[in-house]
Amino acid sequence: MNPLLEVRGLTVTYGSSHGDIPAVRGVDLSVAGGEKVGIAGESGCGKSSLALALLRLLPRTATVDGEILFDGEDVLTMSFGRLRAVRWAGASVVFQGAMHALNPVRRVEEQIAEPILVHGGDRRSARIRAAELLDDVGLGAARGRAYPHELSGGQRQRVMIAMALACTPKLIVADEPTTALDVMIQAQILRLVGGLVADRGISLVMISHDLSVLAGTCDRLAVMYAGRVVEQGPAARVFADGRHPYSRALAAAFPRVGDPSARHNPQGLPGDPPDPSDLPPGCAFHPRCPVALPICPTVDPPLRRWHPAPGPAPAEAGAIDAACVHVRESHAAVGP
Numbered sequence: 126m127n128p129l130l131e132v133r134g135l136t137v138t139y140g141s142s143h144g145d146i147p148a149v150r151g152v153d154l155s156v157a158g159g160e161k162v163g164i165a166g167e168s169g170c171g172k173s174s175l176a177l178a179l180l181r182l183l184p185r186t187a188t189v190d191g192e193i194l195f196d197g198e199d200v201l202t203m204s205f206g207r208l209r210a211v212r213w214a215g216a217s218v219v220f221q222g223a224m225h226a227l228n229p230v231r232r233v234e235e236q237i238a239e240p241i242l243v244h245g246g247d248r249r250s251a252r253i254r255a256a257e258l259l260d261d262v263g264l265g266a267a268r269g270r271a272y273p274h275e276l277s278g279g280q281r282q283r284v285m286i287a288m289a290l291a292c293t294p295k296l297i298v299a300d301e302p303t304t305a306l307d308v309m310i311q312a313q314i315l316r317l318v319g320g321l322v323a324d325r326g327i328s329l330v331m332i333s334h335d336l337s338v339l340a341g342t343c344d345r346l347a348v349m350y351a352g353r354v355v356e357q358g359p360a361a362r363v364f365a366d367g368r369h370p371y372s373r374a375l376a377a378a379f380p381r382v383g384d385p386s387a388r389h390n391p392q393g394l395p396g397d398p399p400d401p402s403d404l405p406p407g408c409a410f411h412p413r414c415p416v417a418l419p420i421c422p423t424v425d426p427p428l429r430r431w432h433p434a435p436g437p438a439p440a441e442a443g444a445i446d447a448a449c450v451h452v453r454e455s456h457a458a459v460g461p
């Protein structure tokens with residue numbers, strides 16, 4: 126079966142007066158129908174640029190290369206008319222910072238109804254659907270009369286989720302949907318998004334700097350560093366037993382949001398991701414890597430496929446693609 130979303134060799138480069146900024150560097154990613162895929166990485170690793178590229182929402186200063194096949198059609202080359210039809214109805218985005226994404230002078234029920242009207246729904250059915258969606262996201266239809274400033278941050282984010290669901294798309298892209306919310310509300314909102322998409326068979330691409338948050342919501346995880354995916358595989362494995370030292374460091378860096386009772390002392394990751402316009406040579410992570418070897422400044426390792434144990438054919442669901450070979454000892458590598 127073809128994946129719903131297939132990203133091949135995606136690059137995003139911003140032009141600036143100081144030169145080019147390569148924010149995304151050759152990313153491959155696929156999302157099956159109904160699958161929930163998390164994209165993790167620290168600030169500046171290129172997650173938002175990737176998310177915005179998926180629906181051609183990048184600013185004009187960005188140059189995009191590669192292929193983004195959504196339901197078999199290339200988003201990067203489709204006409205604007207077709208793109209308008211795909212946005213909301215085919216795929217929708219929940220942005221970070223709901224206060225800025227909502228119109229401050231319109232009631233939230235009108236804003237939820239808007240995509241339905243734009244995609245040919247009549248006023249009456251759009252109003253009824255908006256009320257249903259407000260119930261579905263746990264706000265209650267009566268709150269639809271409110272203006273955004275009358276709602277809390279978590280409630281506004283629920284409105285954004287209702288908008289994203291309004292046309293029952295095949296894919297929702299949620300970019301840091303819980304940034305700026307407190308930890309308990311974050312967990313509630315993430316559970317809500319995970320449950321709503323699962324009930325409807327909608328695929329999800331969820332972006333966060335927090336691997337633990339993603340591991341609790343997603344089926345598969347892709348870890349980004351300096352514009353590249355350095356590891357991807359089943360969520361539980363990448364989180365608990367990542368192959369790449371960066372995945373391990375990220376997994377260790379955060380408290381477990383979904384499970385506050387878990388015994389876990391977060392271990393900070395020293396330093397910052399590199400400036401994309403001035404990347405270290407070789408593996409971009411090597412200056413911060415606790416297991417770096419002398420070869421690391423000279424080789425940017427390609428993704429390799431790993432499986433849990435040596436022996437006969439690997440179970441595909443358990444396979445991991447990772448770019449670092451330093452943890453080779455504990456797992457067998459399969460193929461290039």
Ligand SMILES: Nc1ncnc2c1ncn2[C@@H]1O[C@H](COP(=O)(O)OP(=O)(O)OP(=O)(O)O)[C@@H](O)[C@H]1O
Nearest residue numbers: 139146148167168169170171172173174175184401
């Ligand atoms: N409009 C832009 N013009 C120039 N550079 C940009 C632009 N947007 C992002 N960048 C740069 O591209 C790189 C990747 O940024 P991006 O926002 O995609 O990363 P991110 O992982 O999503 O980080 P965050 O979580 O902070 O949004 C960063 O170095 C950022 O400064």
